[in-house]
Amino acid sequence: MSLLTITDLTLRIAGRTLLDNASLSVDPGRKIGLIGRNGAGKSTLLAAIAGDIALDGGSITLSARATMGRVKQETPSGEASLIDTVLEGDLERTRLLQESETATDPARIADVHERLIAIDAYTAPARAGSILAGLGFDQDAQLRPVSSFSGGWRMRVGLATALFLNPDLLLLDEPTNHLDIEATLWLESWLSKFSGAAVIVSHDRSLLDNTVNAIAHLDKGKLSLTPGGYDNFVRIRTEQALQQNRAAERMAAQRAHMQSFVDRFRAKATKARQAQARLKALERLPQIDSVVEDTPTRFSFPEPQPLPPPMLSLNKVSIGYGDHVVLKNLTLRMDLDDRIALLGQNGRGKSTFAKLLAGRLEAMAGTYTHSPKLKIGYFAQHQADELVLSDTPIDHMSRAMPDAVPAVIRAQLARFGLDADRAETRVSELSGGEKARLLLSLSTREAPHLLILDEPTNHLDLDARDALIRALSEFEGAVILISHDSHLVESVADRFWLVEDGTISSFDGDMAEYRAWLLERARRARAENNERSKGGDGSRESQSPRPSSAQARADRKEQTRALAPLRRKIRDAEDKLAKIEKEKQKIEAKLADPNLYHSGDPGEITSLNVHLAALNATQGTIEEAWLEAQAELEDASQ
Structure with missing residues (x-):
C-alpha cells in the first residue's frame, strides 16, 4: 500500500x-x-x-x-538550549511529559506512561544528542541557547529536529x-x-x-x-533521448518519402488514387518529437593575464578577529595553476582564510605578499544580502564597471546565463540560483587570476552546477574552493588543504581517502575515549609518559563531554522513578483506606489496582535502564 x-x-x-x-x-x-x-x-x-x-x-x-517530518521554513530561535529545542520538536513526547506531571486520573496516568515507553521517550535525549553531534554540535554547544548561533547553524538545528522525529x-x-x-x-x-x-x-x-x-x-x-540514483537517471535519460531522436529521424524520413510521392503523382490520373491513399496514411502517422532540451546552461570565466610565480605567499601569518586568533603560523604558497579545496568543519577558519586572501581581513602577524598585478574574484553566499533588491543586475554591474559600455555589461552578465530579460529583472524577483549567477558575474568582472569560491553552489540547480564545473575546468587561473558538494570538489580540485586545530596543512589524498580518514579519526577518538575511561592495562599505551597537567585537564574535559549523554540519561530515569514512586504512594494510601472497601465503588478499587500494576511495570522497565546506565557510567569512570 x-x-x-x-x-x-x-x-x-x-x-x-x-x-x-x-x-x-x-x-x-x-x-x-x-x-x-x-x-x-x-x-x-x-x-x-x-x-x-x-x-x-x-x-x-x-x-x-x-x-510526516519537515524542516520548518523559519529558523529556530529563543533562549532554549539546542538539545531542548530538538526534544521539544517531538510534540507528542512533550505533551505526554507535561501531562504525566499534571494528570490525576489513575487510568490516564498509566496510559501516559505506557505511551512514553512505546515511543522511547526516555532515550530521546541520547538520540537527539547523537544527531546534533553528527551535524557538528559538540556537547558544550548542545547546551548553549539557540539565540547564540548564526542563521546557518540554526538551520542545522531545524534539520536535527526533523531527523529526530524519525517520521x-x-x-x-x-x-x-x-x-x-x-x-x-x-x-x-x-x-x-x-x-x-x-x-x-x-x-x-x-x-x-x-x-x-x-x-x-x-x-x-x-x-x-x-x-x-542521479547517475543512473542521467544514463537512462540520455539513452531515452537518443532512442527518441532516432525514432523521430526515421519517422521524418518516412514522412518525407510519402510526401514526395504525393507531390509527384497527385496530379496524374493513373496515380491519383495511390497518391490519395498515401496522403491519408501520412495523416495517420504518429507525431514523434525529437528531444530538444531547454537552452543549456553555460558559464564562462574571462581569461586572466599571465603572472610570474609565486602568485602569492604567506610566511608565519596569523589571522583572526579582534584579539581572537583563528589561524596561526600559516606558511603557504599559491601559483596560477593551483586548484585547491579547503577541507574541515565549519567554524574552523576556512572562510576566515578566504577573507584574508581576498583582502577583506588583515593579517595579525606574519607576512602576506602577492604580485602587485594580482586580481582576485571573491564569491561568498552572504554577499547576496548586500544586493539591492530594487535594482536590476544591469544596475549592479553598471556600478561595478562604471567605465564599461552597455554591450560589455550585458556580455558579462550573459557569461553566467543572465539573458536580456533576467538582466532587466529586479533582484527581488530573481531566484536564489539567479542571484548566485549575478554574484559570480560581479566577482569575475575584472578577469581575476585567483577565484575564491565560498559555497558557490548552494542555490544552483544540477545543470548550473555542471556548467560551473565545465567553466572552472576551462579557467586559466587559480581556484580556492570551499564547498560541501563532493562532486564539485572532486571535479575541480587537484590539491587539498586541511583547516584544523588552528592551522592549515596539506592533505595528501583524494575525497575517497578523506572520507576514510574522517571515519578512521572518529573510530580512533571513540577508542581513545574508551581507553581513557578504562584506564591502563599494562599495554604499551598505558606505559606512555604521564601527560601534562594541561593535557590531563583537556582529557578530563573530553571525558566529561563524552559521558554527558549517559549522565543525562541517568538523571532523566531518576526523575521518572521519583514521580512514579510518588504516584504509587498516593494509590497505595487510597487502597489502604478501609472506607474505600466499605463505602467505595468496586470499579474504583479495580481501576486503582490496574493503575498500580501499570506503574509497577513502568518502574521495573525504567529501573533496568537506570541500572544498565549506572553500570556503564561506573565502568567508564574507572
Missing part, C-alpha cells in the same frame, strides 16, 4: 502553472530524490505535500496514522545547503540507514547517488520516476 499518493496534481503560483496533472506514488521506506531546474516547482510541491498551500486540482493523500515520511528541501562536507557525509550515512520514506529536493549529486533509490524529475509540469 502506498504511503503517499499524488494524483493528477495541478499547482499554480501567480498565474503560472508549475504542476499540470502530475502524479507520483511513494511506498513505505522508499527514498525519492526530487530534481528539476530552478523555479520548476520542487519546493512548492513539498509545501503542497505538507499541506501549506491549497491545490488547484487533483489530490495528495497520506496514509492513515502516518507521521514515516521525511520531506527535505536542500538539506546540505548549510552543512560542511563532514556533516554532509554524516547526513548521507543517516539517510541510508533511515527506515522511513523520504522525498528529498537536492542538487547535490553525491547525496542523490548515495541515499535515494529513485529520481522524480519535475519537468514542464510533469513528474517522471526513474529507478536508482
